Amino acid sequence: MSIKYCLFILVCTGFLLLPHVSAYQDDSLDNSIPSDLVILQTPLDEVIIGDKVYLSGQVDRSLFGTQPSDVIILISAPKGSHTDTFMLAKPVSNGSFRYNQVADVGGDWSFEALYNGIYSEKVYISVVPGDEPKKTALTLSGWPTFPKIGDYVSFKGRLTDSEGKGISFKEITYRLASSPVGCLGGCAFGGMPEWRDAGSVTTDINGEYSFSLPVVESGSVQIEAFFPGDEGYSMTSSKALKLTVYE
Secondary structure (H helix, E strand, O other): OOHHHHHHHHHHHOOOOOOOOOOOOOOOOOOOOEOOOEEEEOOOOEEEOOOEEEEEEEEOHHHOOOOOOOEEEEEEOOOOOOOOOEEEEOOOOOOEEEEEEEOOOOEEEEEEEEEOOEEOOOEEEEEEOOOOOEOEEEOOEEEOOOOEOOOEEEEEEEEEEOOOOEOOOOEEEEEEEEOOOOOOOOOOOOOOOEEEEEEEEEOOOOOEEEEEEEOOOOEEEEEEEEEOOOOOEOOEEOOOEEEEEEO
């Protein structure tokens, strides 16, 4: 059984009392009394959306029993964040610990460390849009590769940032390309494919998406996925897939 699951059971049964923490409000811990026995700090008080917030801290060794237990990181994030309201950090033998968290939405964040009923001072961080969108990558795969008329082809892919992390709740457009008139079967020279939008889908919390399309006629068709970009992420497109349909 994991430590996090045990902590969840203790919270639910009332053996471990935690303050009510909401991901959407920043004043839920006002009744706590901070102590210098638990210290939490960060090198920056402002980060860009999509970047990580790095925290470090120190627990006074006088609070340890036979061995150090986990530090609870209490998190208050702006509305729209998918961050959990508390996470765990493991201190080493000298009492120091580290934690990092992706800042998935802009606004004012706060963090607080809790160890054996003793709170640290709150750490406040402002998360702001970056001057340049973060680079993205988009994958696309489909099955079967050689479908027949009447089949459905299932497609799936993932939108990720430059660190390979999934980007959630972004609209992905998928589009089809047919050969220009007079170039059925492909053109040896010139003749750009004519792309048209076929639909859209939204990535899930892991940045993944999926959709399916019916096969209605024989021949060859290309399909690709496209993310138009926004204020936080750059536009990108997948590699075009070519499907050959047999009667």
